[in-house]
Amino acid sequence: MDFRFSQDALDLADGARSFLDGANPPERLRSEDGRDSLWPQLAALGLLGVLAPESAGGLGLHDDSFVLIAEAAGRVCLPEPLVALAAISVPAVLATYPDEVGGLVRGDHVSPPVHPLAPYVHDADKADAFIIAGPDALYGVPSSKARLTPVKSIDPNRNLFRVEADLTDDLKVGGAGLCAVMAVRGATYTAAQLLGLTDAMIQMATDYAKEREQFGQPIGGFQAIKHHLASAQVKLEFARPVVYRAAASLDVDSIARQQVHAAHAKIAANEAARFASEVAIQVHGAMGYTFEVDLHYFMKRAWALETIWGDTAHHSMIINQAVIDGGLDIGPGTTFDAA
């Protein structure tokens, strides 16, 4: 089995990274009220259509290509809901109303996902419609039929709304299976963004440790700091393959197995991000608490993402049910089973 990413996936991620790094520097995170949306450029560069078929103007690639792009979006703390739209909404619309995918890919329509595990929607006031996971079915709700209530997020770059609607039968677009798929995708791709955020926070802390001097030398020269940063990096490196595996199993493995992989990914990424944010703030000392340092934007995004699409307790329960109650085979012999 070849575990490497394809050259196409790596090249596309490189292209996306280069755009995101240039278009969304940390200074942009400081101008939440007056900045122009990157949405037209995200659409023009093809980032919304990586998972959409070529007939709809997309690239027709699999999730193991988009996971790296989601990680890159996390790394720059992108305010635009690129990942939710491209990795959750596009596949949901593809499964229900494939003719409508083109509009999403071109950026003409914005239909964010709403799920009990992620009930608050970023930039919901700019949406045309919502894809809402109800108790037993998936619903397509035009914005005219949705009720939006602003909700304040800890993350200043997330413009959240609670989205509610009367989920009547005429709005039903798919069954409960699609709601489960949405949850798995949400957890996997939130984990991917957390990887990027963790990477960014470690990088910021490392840069600061090389620059800030105390007792006549950069603080990064002290073992206590080095060990902290190394431990954070180890958490990240251990979380990465878990998240990549979850992405690789999307739409390939059984939904039960996808759920376990996604749960594992979200737990590992939550843990890495939480640990890295604590280490980063420690390394920055009192500066880490100030608005002058960019760290807090990344840290608050990580805290926000940690709780959506299932927190660690939620995903621990999924694994518990699968392994203890469901009799899921675990161990080296079954790691790569696509059952």
Add this chain to the structure above:
Amino acid sequence: MKVLVPVKRVVDYNVKIRVKSDKTGVDLANVKMSMNPFDEISVEEAVRLKEAGVATEVIAVSVGPQQAQETIRTALAMGADRGILVKTDAEVEPLGVAKILKELVGAESPDLVIAGKQAIDDDSNQTGQMLAALLGWSQATFASELEIADGKAKVTREIDGGLQTIEVSMPAVVTADLRLNEPRYASLPNIMKAKKKPIDEKTVEELGVDIAPRLTVLEVTEPAAREAGVKVETVAELVDKLKNEAGVIG
């Protein structure tokens, strides 16, 4: 009209470079490499000429190791039509590159070469000028605007203290300055399409060019560390220091 654009693979402009401990050069191990930013501007200009219907074909050329193919691919993803890689693992000086480009110009017969004004690794700022001299072509360096009409290129050049607009007859070599344009980001579909565009590989030997170095690098050192500043108590003290220590006012 055919446009040839040389693109160089250099250390990414975001990388904080480190000088090797033996002072023979810059440490390139595990360092991110990218297209020289001025060459990105050249590619962008050539692609815009093509989009405007002025150019018919844009050829991206690189001289360097096999990995320089990635730099050509970047140019292809931005919109160039095909690439030529002149493979060599040797360090090639600007004169060597100019000679290689002269041979390629002979084979491809472009009407215009748009090069970056300099590469950010050696800051030589020589290749474009040397190429024009070797070919006996017109040259317009440090371009911040380029207009092609009636077999002539009208170029606005950035010079000390202002702008100079000149007209040169074609064929010509133009070197791009920073403000010529803002290079585009390659779209993901174009990155995929670039993989299918042809890249011709040649060797220096095939072109029969002597690239033996004419220069010897004696030593490479880091810039001197910036000294800490001082606080002055009064304006008079500041004026005194500016006058007598810094010597910036008379």
